[in-house]
Amino acid sequence: MKIDGITLKSDAVFAPIAGFSDVGLRALCAEAGAGLTYTEMVSAKGLMYGNEHTEDLLHTTDKEKVRVVQIFGSDPEIMARAAESEALSKFDIIDINMGCPVKKIVSNGEGSALLKTPSLAAEIVRTVRRADKPVTVKFRIGFDKNSRTGVDFARYMQDAGAAAITVHGRTREQFYEGTADWDYIAEVVRAVQIPVIANGDVNSKEDYEKIKAHTSAAGVMIARGALGNPQIFSQITGTAFPYKTRKDIVLKHIEIMSAFHSEIFVVNNMKKHVACYCKGLRGGKQLKLDVFAAKSLEELVRAVSDSDTLDAPVISG
Numbered sequence: 001m002k003i004d005g006i007t008l009k010s011d012a013v014f015a016p017i018a019g020f021s022d023v024g025l026r027a028l029c030a031e032a033g034a035g036l037t038y039t040e041m042v043s044a045k046g047l048m049y050g051n052e053h054t055e056d057l058l059h060t061t062d063k064e065k066v067r068v069v070q071i072f073g074s075d076p077e078i079m080a081r082a083a084e085s086e087a088l089s090k091f092d093i094i095d096i097n098m099g100c101p102v103k104k105i106v107s108n109g110e111g112s113a114l115l116k117t118p119s120l121a122a123e124i125v126r127t128v129r130r131a132d133k134p135v136t137v138k139f140r141i142g143f144d145k146n147s148r149t150g151v152d153f154a155r156y157m158q159d160a161g162a163a164a165i166t167v168h169g170r171t172r173e174q175f176y177e178g179t180a181d182w183d184y185i186a187e188v189v190r191a192v193q194i195p196v197i198a199n200g201d202v203n204s205k206e207d208y209e210k211i212k213a214h215t216s217a218a219g220v221m222i223a224r225g226a227l228g229n230p231q232i233f234s235q236i237t238g239t240a241f242p243y244k245t246r247k248d249i250v251l252k253h254i255e256i257m258s259a260f261h262s263e264i265f266v267v268n269n270m271k272k273h274v275a276c277y278c279k280g281l282r283g284g285k286q287l288k289l290d291v292f293a294a295k296s297l298e299e300l301v302r303a304v305s306d307s308d309t310l311d312a313p314v315i316s317g
C-alpha cells in the first residue's frame with residue numbers, strides 16, 4: 001500500500017486510541033509489522049498554545065517507520081499552523097480526526113461534527129496540505145442512521161486533496177456499540193480512487209482477511225484488537241516478533257515509556273495496559289489488583305515480574 005509517495009511495509013495499521021496509543025504501544029505494534037502507527041488525537045489549539053499535556057502525546061522512536069500524528073479541531077488556519085509546527089516535524093503524515101463521537105468535541109464542531117459540515121471539512125484538508133505532507137482523514141460512515149453520508153463525504157475529502165481516508169464502519173450515534181458496517185465501507189471503496197483503510201471489528205488475522213475480501217480496501221486499521229495484543233500485527237504480517245511471553249512485552253512497554261515519561265505517568269498509564277495484557281488469562285484478576293496497588297516503578301515492575309499469569313506464550317507470525 002502507498003500513501004502519496006510513501007510505501008508502507010504492510011497494509012495493517014495501528015489506530016489512534018486516546019489514552020492507549022502511547023509511544024510504547026506504537027513502538028511494539030510497529031516492531032510487530034504495523035505499516036502505520038498513529039498518535040492519539042491531539043488538539044491543534046493545544047499545539048498552538050503550547051499545552052504541556054499535548055507534548056506528552058508526541059514522543060516517537062525509530063521503531064516507528066511511518067509516523068502519523070492525528071490532529072483535531074475545526075479552524076482551518078489553526079490546524080494548518082499546527083501541522084506546520086516544529087512539534088510535528090518528525091511525523092510523516094498528518095491525519096485529521098473527523099470521527100470522534102465525544103459530546104464535548106462534537107459540540108465544538110470538531111471530530112464527527114465535521115461530517116455535517118463537509119465544505120468546512122474540505123477546507124480544513126485543503127488548508128492543512130500547506131504543511132507539504134500527505135494529509136489523510138479518519139471518519140465514520142455517517143452521523144446517525146438517518147444520515148449515512150460517508151460516501152459523499154469521502155468524495156469531498158478526495159476532491160480536497162486527501163491522500164487516503166480511513167472509514168470506521170459505525171455512525172457517531174453508535175459510538176463503539178453494535179457491529180461495524182463493512183458493506184458500507186465497500187461502497188466507499190467503490191466511490192473513490194484514493195486508498196481507503198477499513199476500520200471496525202478486526203480482532204484477528206481471520207478478521208483482517210475477511211474485511212479485506214469484503215471491502216477490497218487498500219488497508220485495514222486495528223484499534224481495540226491491538227490493546228494488550230501488539231503481536232496481532234506479527235500474526236497478520238508474518239513479521240518476526242522477538243518477545244516469547246506477555247511478560248517480555250509488558251516489560252519492554254514499561255522500558256520504552258520510562259525513556260520518555262515521568263515515573264508517576266508510567267505507573268498510572270501502564271495500569272490500564274496491564275489490564276489489557278492479562279485480559280482473559282488465569283490469574284489476571286489478582287495481577288490487576290497487584291498492579292493497581294503499585295505506587296512506584298519498582299513496585300510496578302515487581303508485580304509484573306512476579307506474575308505467572310504473564311508467562312503466557314506469545315503467538316507470533
Ligand SMILES: Cc1cc2nc3c(=O)[nH]c(=O)nc-3n(C[C@H](O)[C@H](O)[C@H](O)COP(=O)(O)O)c2cc1C
Nearest residue numbers: 015016017018040041138168200201202222223224
Ligand atoms: C478508548 C478509545 C479511544 C479512541 N480514541 C481515538 C482517537 O483518539 N482518534 C480516533 O480517530 N479514533 C479513536 N478511537 C476509535 C478507534 O480508532 C477505532 O476507530 C474504533 O475503536 C473502531 O475500531 P476497532 O473495532 O478496531 O476498535 C478510540 C476508540 C476507543 C475505544
